[in-house]
Amino acid sequence: xxxxxxxxxxxxxxxxxxxxxxxxxxxxxxxxxxxxxxxxxxxxxxxxxxxxxxxxxxxxxxxxxxxxxxxxxxxxxxxxxxxxxxxxxxxxxxxxxxxxxxxxxxxxxxxxxxxxxxxxxxxxxxxxxxxxxxxxxxxxxxxxxxxxxxxxxxxxxxxxxxxxxxxxxxxxxxxxxxxxxxxxxxxxxxxxxxxxxxxxxxxxxxxxxxxxxxxxxxxxxxxxxxxxxxxxxxxxxxxxxxxxxxxxxxxxxxxxxxxxxxxxxxxxxxxxxxxxxxxxxxxxxxxxxxxxxxxxxxxxxxxxxxxxxxxxxxxxxxxxxxxxxxxxxxxxxxxxxxxxxxxxxxxxxxxxxxxxxxxxxxxxxxxxxxxxxxxxxxxxxxxx
Ligand code: SF4
Numbered sequence: 001x002x003x004x005x006x007x008x009x010x011x012x013x014x015x016x017x018x019x020x021x022x023x024x025x026x027x028x029x030x031x032x033x034x035x036x037x038x039x040x041x042x043x044x045x046x047x048x049x050x051x052x053x054x055x056x057x058x059x060x061x062x063x064x065x066x067x068x069x070x071x072x073x074x075x076x077x078x079x080x081x082x083x084x085x086x087x088x089x090x091x092x093x094x095x096x097x098x099x100x101x102x103x104x105x106x107x108x109x110x111x112x113x114x115x116x117x118x119x120x121x122x123x124x125x126x127x128x129x130x131x132x133x134x135x136x137x138x139x140x141x142x143x144x145x146x147x148x149x150x151x152x153x154x155x156x157x158x159x160x161x162x163x164x165x166x167x168x169x170x171x172x173x174x175x176x177x178x179x180x181x182x183x184x185x186x187x188x189x190x191x192x193x194x195x196x197x198x199x200x201x202x203x204x205x206x207x208x209x210x211x212x213x214x215x216x217x218x219x220x221x222x223x224x225x226x227x228x229x230x231x232x233x234x235x236x237x238x239x240x241x242x243x244x245x246x247x248x249x250x251x252x253x254x255x256x257x258x259x260x261x262x263x264x265x266x267x268x269x270x271x272x273x274x275x276x277x278x279x280x281x282x283x284x285x286x287x288x289x290x291x292x293x294x295x296x297x298x299x300x301x302x303x304x305x306x307x308x309x310x311x312x313x314x315x316x317x318x319x320x321x322x323x324x325x326x327x328x329x330x331x332x333x334x335x336x337x338x339x340x341x342x343x344x345x346x347x348x349x350x351x352x353x354x355x356x357x358x359x360x361x362x363x364x365x366x367x368x369x370x371x372x373x374x375x376x377x378x379x380x381x382x383x384x
Contacts, residue, residue, distance in 0.1 A: 014171060016189040017199055023160040023188070024067040030152070031160045032070040033063050034140045034219070037078060037230030038166040038315035039193045041337040045322040045330075046197030047207045052333030054341055057212025062200050063164075064213060073215045074163070075222030077140035078229040078238070080359070081111060082350035084376050085133040086242040087367035089305055094247075096304075097276065104129050106281070106296065106303040109235050111135040113173035114310035116380065118286050123293050124382035132377040136229065137163050137170055138179050140219065141186030142375040147363045148219060156184055163190040166230070166318030169310070178378055192320025221355040224255075224342030231335045232284040232314035233260040233267065236307035240271055240280075241349045248274040255348050256339075263313060263328060263335070266291065268303070281306040284314055 023031050044053040063071045088107065095103040108130040110116060119126060134142070141161050149159050163170060167190075173179070174187035191199065200207055214220070225241050228234030237260045244252055259269035260280065265288040271278045281303040283289045289308045295301045311317045313331040316338065317324060324330040342348060350356065364372045 015195055016171075016191060017195055017202075020162055020189050020191060020199070021202075023162070029158055029160050030069045030154050031067070031162060032072055032144055032148070032219075033068040033162045033164060034072045034074045034077070034137070034144075035059060035063070035164045036074045036137065036166055036170075036315060037227050037234075037338065038318060038321065038334070039164050039196070040341070041230060041316055041334040042166065042321045043193050043197060044207075046194065049208070050333075051324075051330045052337045054337045055207075056341065057214070058207060058210040059196075060215055061210040061213040062203075062205055062207055065205050065210075066199060066203050068162070070216045070219075071213075072140070072144070072219040073222050073226075074136045074140055075226030075229070076219050076353070076355065077136035077143070078111075078226035079223055079350035079353045079356050080139050080143070080376065081133055081136050081229075081235075082225060082238050082242050083356060083360070083367045084139075084372060085109070085131045086239045086246065086350070088131050088133060089239060090243055090247055091368070093278070093304055106301055106306045107131055108305075109239075109307045110378075111229065111235060112169075112309045112315075113167070114169040115286065115289060115308045117169070117172070117383070118289065118310070119293065120381055120383040122290075122384070123297065124384045126293060126296060127380040127382065129296065130380065132379065134179075134376055134378045135170075135173065136226075137165065137173065137190070138186060138378070139376050141174070141179065143359065144219060145181070145184075145186055146375060147359060151218075156181070160188045161186065163187050164193065164196045165190050166193050166315045166321045167311075168192060168319040170320075193318075194320060194322060197322075218355045218358065221353060222345075223350055223353050224345035224348030225350045226353075227341045227345065228338055230315045230338045232309055233262065233282050233307065234314065234338065235309075236260055236280055236282060236305060238350060239305070240278075242351045244271070244273055245349065245351065247276075250274060252349075261339075263332065278305065279303045283307070284309045285312060286310050
């Protein structure tokens, strides 16, 4: 069993590679895999490729050769996260702008499990401020084991969901009690980027010579907004792209919000929503997050929305990624790869993902519907 230190210093890494291999060789199981946005910007380093080399297509090909029945993308679920979190943000913001003093702002992003655990332990009095939207990993698991399983006529117990994550804390997140139905978890196993590289080597696959392949559908289609979840500032930029268009009814003139990007640990920006100024804060690293939380606690936060990620650079610098030994240049190269993938996408706004629209039409109804609440949202606990 492999044990490594997690970004919060509180969790340990359990390697589920053996369990995944057993599931892949069990003919009674259908095994699907999802890959987080940051993995594609770093996996190549494990095979001697330059930092910042995008290996999206080779990664999909490798997973198919390893025997996964469906190769899907967490970026799809990142688009879904934006639909839910963006709607929640606009709901709270509009109440606030209408003069409702009870409404809780700023809204905080909730897709980083190490950050969630941090505020549950250290700032439990603020636990009704973060968005209730589950992380993309967990939204994916919930949709795979309901919508997709129903579509394919697969029993819940016969469907195994595997995640490839840049993150050690995602292992812990997938094991939280609230993300299981009668003891069957929405996400069965979370492997890190390094563990995937190990699995590819175990499978004797020559990664560098693989062709580029596509993800499967319906849970493999994503927009550029889903991709940029992989780096600091990306979640809030993705949310802005959708929230602006929904709120104003106007098409965005530009999609690259440079003011939200960068590597400084604490950043702020103001975005003009057609006359309404939205103040946004961004923190990566929990020391930086603490500063913003202290301001909220003291009642003088200047922000409407804040993105917080625990790792340096966001998920590109996650604890499950190839080791970067604190080299910021490596992180910057991975970050550039993420933005390049976004730019190359035909669709770059979550609300334009045709498979997300179909998911709402066929199954969920609308964002924040009762079904969406049940499957895609969560609650937080006082763990102080
Ligand atoms: Fe995991 Fe780090 Fe990303 Fe948080 S920022 S989700 S801890 S990789």
